[in-house]
Amino acid sequence: MPFLDVTLPRTTPDIRRALISNLTDAAAQAGLERDIFRVLIREYDPGDAGTAGVVWNGDGMPVLHLILYCPRQPRSRKKSLIENLSRAFSATVGQPDWWPIIHILEYPYDNLGIHGRISWEAHPELKSRKFYYDLPDD
Numbered sequence: 001m002p003f004l005d006v007t008l009p010r011t012t013p014d015i016r017r018a019l020i021s022n023l024t025d026a027a028a029q030a031g032l033e034r035d036i037f038r039v040l041i042r043e044y045d046p047g048d049a050g051t052a053g054v055v056w057n058g059d060g061m062p063v064l065h066l067i068l069y070c071p072r073q074p075r076s077r078k079k080s081l082i083e084n085l086s087r088a089f090s091a092t093v094g095q096p097d098w099w100p101i102i103h104i105l106e107y108p109y110d111n112l113g114i115h116g117r118i119s120w121e122a123h124p125e126l127k128s129r130k131f132y133y134d135l136p137d138d
Contacts, residue, residue: 001112001119002027002070003038004085008093008100009062010043015093022092023066026084031077032070064089064100072106 004023020039028034046058056062066085073081082102089100109126112119120127 001036001038001114002032002068003040005040005042005067005069006089006100007042007044007063007065009049009056009058010045011093016041018092019089022088023085026088027068027081030080030084031073032081061098064098066100066102068102068104070104070106071109073104078104 004027006019006023019041023039024034024037027037044063047055049056049063051061051063066089068081068085081104085102086099090096090098109119114122116122
């Protein structure tokens with residue numbers, strides 16, 4: 001169950017809706033399953049974030065962060081996810097120089113709870129999906 005956690009400065013409802021749609025499209029284009037992909041938008045005000053010990057006051061580059069929680073992915077898909085999500089984010093917020101930091105946090109299905117149970121107990125079809133520790137170097 002891939003989950004994208006997005007942090008950016010406060011924006012408009014239209015941009016939030018567009019981010020959810022466009023980031024989902026970008027993830028699906030990179031090979032993640034659209035039907036189970038989730039997005040959460042977290043916003044902050046000027047003065048609530050900073051870089052290098054300096055508070056962001058609304059001028060210059062803000063703190064932009066995407067965390068993608070997902071099962072282990074091949075390196076080629078990670079590359080595609082980073083490229084697609086970055087482009088979709090910058091284009092959607094209308095700031096071509098705003099490039100988010102993207103962290104991809106991978107987990108085995110044993111580390112995922114759904115409906116109050118371990119994922120594969122709630123959805124037995126997931127038991128056959130491996131964490132893929134043996135990924136090819138692609």
